[in-house]
Structure formats: structure tokens, C-alpha cells
Amino acid sequence: GAVVSQHPSRVICKSGTSVKIECRSLDFQATTMFWYRQFPKKSLMLMATSNEGSKATYEQGVEKDKFLINHASLTLSTLTVTSAHPEDSSFYICSAPSLGDTEAFFGQGTRLTVV
Amino acid sequence: ILNVEQSPQSLHVQEGDSTNFTCSFPSSNFYALHWYRWETAKSPEALFVMTLNGDEKKKGRISATLNTKEGYSYLYIKGSQPEDSATYLCASFSGSARQLTFGSGTQLTVLP
Numbered sequence: 016g017a018v019v020s021q022h023p024s025r026v027i028c029k030s031g032t033s034v035k036i037e038c039r040s041l042d043f044q045a046t047t048m049f050w051y052r053q054f055p056k057k058s059l060m061l062m063a064t065s066n067e068g069s070k071a072t073y074e075q076g077v078e079k080d081k082f083l084i085n086h087a088s089l090t091l092s093t094l095t096v097t098s099a100h101p102e103d104s105s106f107y108i109c110s111a112p113s114l115g116d117t118e119a120f121f122g123q124g125t126r127l128t129v130v
Numbered sequence: 131i132l133n134v135e136q137s138p139q140s141l142h143v144q145e146g147d148s149t150n151f152t153c154s155f156p157s158s159n160f161y162a163l164h165w166y167r168w169e170t171a172k173s174p175e176a177l178f179v180m181t182l183n184g185d186e187k188k189k190g191r192i193s194a195t196l197n198t199k200e201g202y203s204y205l206y207i208k209g210s211q212p213e214d215s216a217t218y219l220c221a222s223f224s225g226s227a228r229q230l231t232f233g234s235g236t237q238l239t240v241l242p
Contacts, residue, residue, distance in 0.1 A: 024171075049229060058219060058234040059174075106171070110230070118164060119221075119230055121173040 018042055019111050021122025028099055028129055036094045036125045038109035044089035045111035049119070050082075053106040062107075065092040099129040134222045136233035143210050144241050150206040151236040153220030157201035162223040164230060165194055165205055169216045177205075177218075210240040 018041040028034050038048055046067045051059040063084050064072040071084035081103075083095040096103050108124040135154045143149045155163060162181045166174035178187045183198040191208045207214055217237045221230040 019173075051232075058232045061229060061231070064229060108173070118162075118176055118179045119223075123173050124171060126171060 019045075019109065019120045019122045021109055021125060023125060024123055025126045026128070028127070030100055030129055031098055033095055033097045034099055034127060036096075036107055036109075036127075038092045038094070038111075038122050040090045040111050040120075043111075043113075045092070046089060048086065048092040048109055048111045050084065050092075050094050051108050051110065053108070059108065062094075065094075067092075096127065099127070101129045103127065104129045134220060134231050134233040136218075136220055136236050138236060139234065140237040140239070142239045142241060145210060145212060147210050147240075148206065148208045149210055149238070150204050151218065151238075153203045153205070153233055155201050155203070155220070155222035155231075155233075156224075157198060159224055160198050160201070160222065163196055163198075163203050164221040164223060165203070166219040166221065167216045168219050168235070174219060205236075207238070210238075212240045212242050214238060215240050 020039045020041055022037045026034055048065040050062045052062050053059050061074050062077045065084045065086040067086045067089055073079045081097055086092040106124055106126050109122045110119040112119055137152050164179050165177040167177050168174040178194045180196040185196045187194050193206045196203045217235040219232055219235045221232045223230050
């Protein structure tokens with residue numbers, strides 16, 4: 016199957032700093048990528064849909080100024096958590112749909128800890 | 131049903147037991163139903179992608195069925211093994227939204 020690479024897998028940062036998470040499609044072009052967050056004891060919640068060449072679409076309740084998404088090319092989408100706070104500590108994971116939208120390919124996920 | 135719902139939330143079974151769990155999803159505008167096996171801090175691993183009503187898929191000891199008219203899918207594990215311990219997620223793919231909506235998952239623990 017297709018490969019989506021997410022980096023870093025784990026990051027610890029100080030409160031108030033910004034963290035960038037990258038999601039790359041390695042062997043296919045992804046005009047759309049999805050960013051999810053896992054809250055404690057809950058499933059994956061969609062944060063936003065990243066669209067190549069245009070603005071991301073954010074889900075209700077997700078602050079677009081806090082979670083900056085950039086989809087600069089057909090193989091790279093980034094999520095930047097700005098001015099991180101301890102409550103932003105979570106597991107973030109990206110996915111890209113296959114051609115025809117029949118399935119989703121996931122990155123490895125990023126465990127963010129804000130101290 | 132507006133959301134994707136899974137039951138039970140967690141399950142403990144003995145090694146060798148067979149088990150099953152349920153995923154309920156909106157039947158309107160249905161496109162596909164996905165099952166994933168997810169271990170903590172790893173990528174979800176795709177098990178099945180199902181699209182047709184009445185579809186039944188099998189992968190080793192794991193199988194799944196799909197009823198798109200009533201909006202549910204069952205995942206079965208035959209002869210559970212400790213390595214089957216994981217969270218099993220289902221997700222409904224809406225054709226109009228082009229995005230997956232995940233259920234809360236069923237956390238399976240297989241005791242040796």
C-alpha cells in the first residue's frame with residue numbers, strides 16, 4: 016500500500032513555543048490530507064482537512080490560528096501548533112486518501128508533550 | 131444515527147475464545163466502511179474496506195460483515211490470541227464529505 020511518513024514521532028516542548036509536524040506522501044500525490052487528534056481514552060477526532068494550494072478546512076471548535084496547516088505541495092502537509100500549552104499535549108496523526116477515496120493511509124503519528 | 135458508534139468499548143477474553151464487536155454508522159450517503167487495528171503510538175493498520183451491502187471479508191482469523199441498509203458492521207475474531215490485543219476502530223467514509231468519521235473503538239485484551 017501507499018506510504019505516508021509523519022515526523023517527528025515524539026516531541027517534548029516548552030509551554031509557549033511552536034511545534035511543526037510534517038506529513039509526507041512518499042509514493043503518491045495527495046491533494047488532500049486529514050489531521051486528527053486523539054484525546055485521552057477517545058478515538059481519533061478530525062481537526063482539519065488540508066488542501067494543496069488552498070486554505071485548510073477546520074472542524075468546528077478547532078482554532079485555526081493555533082493549529083496552522085500548510086499544504087504547500089502535492090506530497091507535504093504540515094501542522095504547526097503555535098504557542099503550545101500543556102492542554103495541547105496529545106497524539107496527532109495525519110492521513111491521506113487513496114486515489115478514488117477507497118481507503119486512508121496513515122502516518123506514524125506524533126506524540127506531543129508540552130511541559 | 132448521526133455518528134459512528136462502536137460497542138463494546140472494551141472487552142477482555144481468554145486466549146482461544148472467539149469474539150465479535152459492532153460498528154453502527156449512518157446509512158444515508160454511505161460510501162465505504164473501514165476497519166482498522168490500532169496499537170498505541172503506531173499507525174492504524176487497515177484490516178478491511180467494505181462497500182457492498184451483504185459483503186463479508188476475511189483475513190486469517192478475522193472477518194467482517196456489512197449491512198449498509200441498516201447501518202452496521204460486525205468484526206469477528208476466531209480463536210483469539212494475545213497478539214490480537216489492540217483497539218479496533220471502524221470508520222465510515224462519506225461520499226459527499228470525502229472524509230472518515232471514526233468510532234470510539236473497541237479495546238480488546240486477550241488474556242493468556
